[in-house]
Amino acid sequence: MAAAHVLVFPFPLRGHINRMLHFATALVGAGVHVTFLHTEHNLRRLGGRASASSPAGSPRLRFLSIPDGLPDDHRRSVADIFELYKSLAAEAIGPYRALLAPSPTTGSRAADVSVDPTGGFPPVTCLVADGVLPWAIDAAEELGVPAIAFRTISACSFLAYLSSPKLFELGELPFPAGGDLDEPVRGVPGMESLLRRRDLPRLCRRPNETDDVDPKLHTVVKLSADSSRARALILNTTASLEQSALAHIAPRMRDLFAVGPLHAMSPAAPCSSLLREDDGCTAWLDGHADRSVVYASLGSLATISRDQFTELFSGLVAAGYPFLWVFRPDMVEVEAGQDAALQEAVRGAGGSGKARVVAWAPQRDVLRHRAVGCFLTHAGWNSMLEAAIEGVPTVCWPLNADQQINSRFVGAVWKTGLDMKDVCDRAVVEKTVREAMESAEIRQSAQALAQQVRRDVAARGSSATEFDRLVKFVKKLSTSSDSPSST
Incomplete structure (x- = not known):
C-alpha cells in the first residue's frame, strides 16, 4: 500500500497560509506525509522560521517553493490580489507540475531538501489546494493526482457566492447605485430573512448608475462554483457555527468536510507569520484588570483612509478603556511625506500609558488573555474563529470579501458581538465599543458559543469526527485513482 503524501498548496496570503498550515500539521499528526507549498517570495520572508517541521520534529513535513512571477519589491497588498492571482497562475504552473510528477533527473527547488529529488518522500498521492486555485486542481487531476479544494472563508459566505447566479436571475444583483442597502436579499437558501444588501460583499455594489457589476465578482463566483469539480471541499468551520449553510452546500459538492476551527485542532503548527509579532503584548496586558482592555486589529492586508483612521482612533480613545491596537506601517493610505501628524498621534497613544500600539500582535495569545474585554475587528474569518473559541465579544467593522456576511452573523445570529x-x-465607535465591553448578554452568548465550539474540536466532537473521516478519505484516494465516493 502506497504511503499517503499530500501536497498542500495555499494561496500565498497570510490568512490562507496560516489555516492551511494548521491543516497540514494536523495531517502530519495523523500519520500522513505532507509537502507544504510556499511561493519563493514568502519562503524567503519566513526564513528559518519555516524550516522547522512539526512540533515533534516530524520528518513527514517539508516546505517547498515555486515562483509567483512578481518582483520582490511588489507590495502584494489587498489591492493587488487579482494581479498576484494571474501572475501565480502564469509563472508557477511549470514548477508546480514538476512537483506533482517530478523527473528523476531534475528534482525540485526545496527549502529543506537537498539529498535527492524527492527529499526521501514518497510520490504525491493527493492534492489539497486552495479553492481559489482551480488551475492547480485541474493540473493535478490531469496528472492522475486526486485533488481536494480547501476554502478559507466561512460557509455562509461561500454559500452566498454559490448562490450568486440565482441572485442575478432574480434581479438581486447588481445593486443599483444609491439604492437602499437595508433592502432584504432573496435567493441565498437559509438566509432569506437575514441578509440585506449591505451584508453581501462590496463587489456586489454598483459603483454608479452607468457601471455594470464589477467583473471581479464574476471571477469570485466562478471560483466558488469550480470547487464542485474537486473530489471534496474542506471548510474551516464547525456545525455549531454554520449548520444551515453546510447543509445547503453539501448537495452541490462531491463531498464536504467541516473540520474547524483548525487553529484549535492543531495549535502547535510551525511559524507561518509573514509579519514579526511584538513580544511585549502579553506583559503589557498582564498589568491590566480582567476584561478591561479593547483589542483592535484590522488584519494583515486591510488599508484605510486617513479620515477612517482618525474616526476609529478618536472613538477608541473616547470609549475610555485601555486598548491594544495593531497599527501596521502600511495600513493607512497617505501621500508620501504627509504622515507626520498621523505618526505623531500613534506615538502619543503609545506614550499615554493607556494604550499600546504595535505593528503586529500574537493575536491568539492576546484573545485568550484574561485582560481582553472585546475585539474590534475587520471580521475576517480567521479572526472570527479565534474570537469565537476564546469567548471574546466582537465589534465588527468589515471591509471586503466575506467580512460583510461574517459580521452579520455575529450581530444577528450568534449574537456574540455588534x-x-x-x-x-x-461617536458610533465609542458607543459600540462601550456596549460590547459592558453587555452581559453579549458576553454570555460569546462564552456559550465558545463552550460549544470547544466541544466540537474535542475528541468525538463534530469537527474531530469529520477530520477522522477526512483522513480516511485522503488515504483511500492515495491508494486508488478513483474517488471513494464513486466506488
Missing part, C-alpha cells in the same frame, strides 16, 4: 458596517464615525 455589527458596525458601513459606518466610520467616532
